[in-house]
Amino acid sequence: MHTLQFLYLLLFSINIFFTNEIMGINNQNITIKKSTTTKINEVDFSNLSFGENFTDHMFECDYIDGKWTNAQIRPYGPISLDPSAKVFHYGQAIFEGMKAYKSVDGAVWLFRPEDNLIRLNKSAVRLAIPEFPKDLFFDGMELLLNIDKEWIQTTEGSSMYIRPFIIATEPGVSASPAKRYKFMFILSPAQSYYSGEVKVLFADKFSRSASGGVGFAKCAGNYAGQFYPTKLANEAGYQQVVWTDSSTHEKLEEAGTMNVFFRVGDTLITAPTSDRILDGITRKSVIAIAEKEGYNVEVRDISVYEIEEAAKNGTLLEMFGAGTAAVINPIVSFHFKGNDYDLPKLENSYASIIKKKITDIQTGKAEDPFGWKYAVRSI
Numbered sequence: 001m002h003t004l005q006f007l008y009l010l011l012f013s014i015n016i017f018f019t020n021e022i023m024g025i026n027n028q029n030i031t032i033k034k035s036t037t038t039k040i041n042e043v044d045f046s047n048l049s050f051g052e053n054f055t056d057h058m059f060e061c062d063y064i065d066g067k068w069t070n071a072q073i074r075p076y077g078p079i080s081l082d083p084s085a086k087v088f089h090y091g092q093a094i095f096e097g098m099k100a101y102k103s104v105d106g107a108v109w110l111f112r113p114e115d116n117l118i119r120l121n122k123s124a125v126r127l128a129i130p131e132f133p134k135d136l137f138f139d140g141m142e143l144l145l146n147i148d149k150e151w152i153q154t155t156e157g158s159s160m161y162i163r164p165f166i167i168a169t170e171p172g173v174s175a176s177p178a179k180r181y182k183f184m185f186i187l188s189p190a191q192s193y194y195s196g197e198v199k200v201l202f203a204d205k206f207s208r209s210a211s212g213g214v215g216f217a218k219c220a221g222n223y224a225g226q227f228y229p230t231k232l233a234n235e236a237g238y239q240q241v242v243w244t245d246s247s248t249h250e251k252l253e254e255a256g257t258m259n260v261f262f263r264v265g266d267t268l269i270t271a272p273t274s275d276r277i278l279d280g281i282t283r284k285s286v287i288a289i290a291e292k293e294g295y296n297v298e299v300r301d302i303s304v305y306e307i308e309e310a311a312k313n314g315t316l317l318e319m320f321g322a323g324t325a326a327v328i329n330p331i332v333s334f335h336f337k338g339n340d341y342d343l344p345k346l347e348n349s350y351a352s353i354i355k356k357k358i359t360d361i362q363t364g365k366a367e368d369p370f371g372w373k374y375a376v377r378s379i
Contacts, residue, residue: 028071028139030059034147035075045153048191050325051161055148055187059140062169063130063181071136073144076186082171086178092168093220094123097324099190100145100160100376102152103364108145108376110162111362113138115281120164122279123217128177129166137164144185146379157192159362161325193326200255200319201238202304202336203229207246208254208276215276223257230256238335240321244304245276252302258321258329259283263350264310265317267296282322282358288370289357295350304336311341319343320351327362328355 035056043053054076061071087093096116102108114134121131141162145152152160163186168178206229209215214222226241233241240256253271254260259280262269268290273279290297310316311334319331330351333342360366361373 028136030140030143031070031072031074032143032147033072033074040151043189045155045158045189045191048189050190050193051163051188053189055151055160055189057144057147058187059144059185061132061136061140061183063183068130068133068136068183071140073140073147079182079184081169084171084173086168086170086172089173090168090175090178091219091221092127092129092178092181093165094120094127094129095163095165095218095220096120097218098162098164099324099362100152100162101158101363102149102154102160104154106149107378108149108152109364110374110376112281112285112372113141113374115284116164119218119279119281120166123219124166126214126217127219129168129181132164132166132183141185142376143379144187145376148187151187151189153189159190161188161190162186163188190325193329196239197332198239198321198329199237199333199340200240200242200331200335201233201236202242202252202334203244204249204337205229206241207249208243210246211274211276213275216273216278218278226257236335240331242334250304252304252307253277255319255321255329255331258323258326259286260331261286261318261320261322261351262302262307262310262316263318264307265315267298268350269298269300269302271302272299280322282324282327285358285370285372286322286328286354289354290350292369293353293357307334308336308339308341311343314344316341317344317346318349318351327358328352 038056056076057073058076059073061068096119098110098113098116100108100110117134117137124131166181166183169182170178170180208226209222230241242252242260243254245251245253252260254277259270259278270283271277287297307316319334321329321331328351331343333340361368
């Protein structure tokens, strides 16, 4: 058994008689019930599949009678919902994706977490869900990370993926916003994410979102609606779909579940955020790093025909997706209206340089000139 796993089991045995306590942080009372067992010895941290292993504990909080209450951390496990809970029938479900990192000295930090909370609450407002308070968000997350701290590995590329989400729990099938909700944090240890060479298909029929819709929100339905056209793309030999605008299918907007960037000549181009496009935190980080490196960056509408022409004349040098899981995922070719276009292989690509700059800040290998890192309080 790994030494850290043994120590963690020993800590559990020591604390077995101290499983219930009330922790007050920033005047927030959070009930803690610790697990008397651990799954950490069952996990192969050198061979993790993304999002399939979860830590020993989770945080939950309920919205009842107009306020968030019953905040608690308890052993990870199933939750009970009425079959008529509105999340099942009307799709009031939103989420975020975050990561925590740990240095060899045991310090834990997050990357731009307040941006995640801001975006979560923007999603909440759009889906008529009550916003979640900042103090409780950070208190619950930091307590949970402290309790399951040993699950955060310090090996190269390791992190802890954090999934906050809110679902409507009120029973009833009347078509109206729920009056009850549940907020939760669950944690999943992660390794460096690499999906291999990515070939994409430019959408010319299906749409991810429409003007006036919920494309900017991280709501469950956005992702469910992508699965079928992505399945068709997979069957045709492509890993992802690059989504186009719903009106003309001529403006390039997102790549799969990520924001997308194009390098034409020495200019890095990405679409502007809107009610159709997610305001990606990694996207904002890519733009900031690129500008600091002195690259020419343009945030504007991008025509599929412009990119096709750039591919034909050799000025399209790079395409890549940007998101929390992979940080940056290079795209090696794209398909549009019956034609495939391969991109050149570059040794010092913008994608590789920017990804290293971001991950070095995230993992503490480089200074953070932007103030993006957030130190998790040791509790």
